[in-house]
Amino acid sequence: MGGFFKKNGSIISTFFLIAITFWLIFLILIPQLYMLDLSFRPNLPPLLRGGPDDVYTLTHYKHFVFGSETSKDAYNYVDIGVFVDTIGTAILVTIINLCFCYPIAFYIAKLATPNATRLLILALIIPFWINELLRSFAIRILFAGEGVINNLLLEMGLLDAAVNFIALDVALYTGLTYAYILLMIFPLYNALETLDTNQLEAAKDLGSSTIRTHWRIVIPHAKAGIASGSTMVFMLTAGALATPVVLSSPNTFWFTQLIYQWFNMNDNWSRGSAYSIILLVVSVAFVLLMMRIFRVAIGEVVR
Amino acid sequence: MSADVELQGVSIAFGDFYAAKNVNVKIEAGEFFSFLGPSGCGKTTLLRAVSGFLEPSEGKVLIGGQNMSGIGPNKRPTSLIFQNLALFPLMSVADNIAFSLEVRGVSKQARRKRADELLDLVALNGQGDKKVHELSGGQKQRVAIARALAVEPEVLLLDEPLSALDLKLRQKMRTELRAIQQRVGITFIYITHDQGEALTMSDRVGVMNDGQLEQVGSCYEVYQAPSTPFVATFVGENNAFSGKVEKVSKSIAKVNVEGTSFSGSVGRTTLGDPHPVGVGDDVIIFVRPESLSLAKGAKAPKNNFSADIETIEFEGNLKNIYLKSNKNKSIRFSVPSVFDTSDLTPGSTIELSFATESAIVLPSGPLALD
């Protein structure tokens, strides 16, 4: 701490400390703790809050697992289904994203000339100046029944009838993959850029095929970047709202949409909080499990 | 098995810039050949053309008599040791060494066995399970050699592999590299900017300057009979006196250096013929610091000149005496350390001379920068 002050000067150091403390306490810790607390309380009208009925309860978590008391099902198949779907889709989207971004990041980091690198990075960033909602609508326009892709394919004679990309969730997957592409590419790029090009050449000189070089040398080197990108993409995809609202088919429901409903439409903040906490805890647990399996230390991811 | 390597008119261009210009040399099978030249003269570039990472813009590379154009690095019977070694940091030492076998689908046990054999060869017995970062500089060096030898190359290419080591270790590794080369009996092409390294290890050296191969010869030839002013000054130390030829007879040239006459033997071209120097030509006469001697007490001193002593440096086996001639030219004079220099004090003037046979006269040309 003393070293930190010495290195940065007392004014800047104090500013940093205050800013970080404020950020941690007011923007992260307090709201999350408040939500956590709320999720264990019954949903009471304002007048009864703090009264004798305001006791800690598990009803919202029970509701997620078993459904409402009036339902006949043993479990809350609808909500659990949506939850599993959301996590499953987020995993799939993360994998697609990784497969799509890895070659791009490798190309930018190791193969492109410096000029091409700059150009490509710009080309990747500029579309993200447009906000997420507009980008989602743009993708909807592409994939709609009367949309650009259908029209093109029909005109070229490759299709006899328009395909309903929205109902097939093709639009949703595309939109979600594209939404967080930068959060995958940049950690990958950073990791790959530090790889000594001589190692690629050495592997080649020793007779290694391109695939083996990637498998044995490039991917192990980029492991932390892969973990970091995948974690961010997975977390954000699982927690996305705008893209699923715009692009999901009428019968696909994203878990965040449920949370949104509890908060806003049903005015049940406690249940909304409980559902948020469930999503958060399961996502974090899943990420930690994956890091365990692939033997990535948490310190490496944030490097 | 070892193969010869022949470069025929190899030029390599990056845009308009030629990093190698019309290089011709034949390296014999089983030879330890060094390319010696200053930083940036195109050594790495030339080696990349031999290993196949680069195609020459002009000319061709033949290995074992076979034209290598269009054949990639993984298909050539060469193996390259990189300037920074390029070991795989996330693999164990044994996995590094056996990587080329893994690529070919050799079984795990056979791989381990071969890795252990190679570790023995480079004197690293029992270090196979270590991670690369747990090794010292010299040990990494040996792992790189073992990894390159695992493919059983006919030609091993080494790009300044000792440059990262400290002096003592470098000297030890020189001997060791030479020993390994003799044990495996394959062609070694070694690149270095360190003349000591080149001269101690090689059968022959090729001295490069600015993309050109200036002279190829045994270490002795390159030192004793340089063909160009660059070689004369780059390999070892040399005193250079520029002047004009006054007279030539029987390969002895008399040169007028700012009013003083010096005689020296006319140097030979790369092809072995005497340089065609005539009266009035601009030439440089080269005298090694150890070829100078004190004129005082000599029987019939020739090629005398006087100079003022500036400093005396003790360098272990030698003493270097730095002088300024009356024409304000820096002179270096070396004597064995046992030589009594008590009457040579800075500021005093001494008379020096050299034997005609020990001086070499070459047509003017660029010198190596100090």
Ligand SMILES: Nc1ncnc2c1ncn2[C@@H]1O[C@H](COP(=O)(O)OP(=O)(O)OP(=O)(O)O)[C@@H](O)[C@H]1O
């Ligand atoms: N890919 C490239 N593009 C353009 N110029 C290059 C390239 N590679 C090398 N050069 C140039 O070619 C010249 C020779 O480079 P090279 O790496 O062969 O030198 P070197 O003799 O190995 O030097 P060192 O002893 O410092 O390693 C240098 O002037 C360098 O700038």
Ligand SMILES: [Mg+2]
């Ligand atoms: Mg080099």
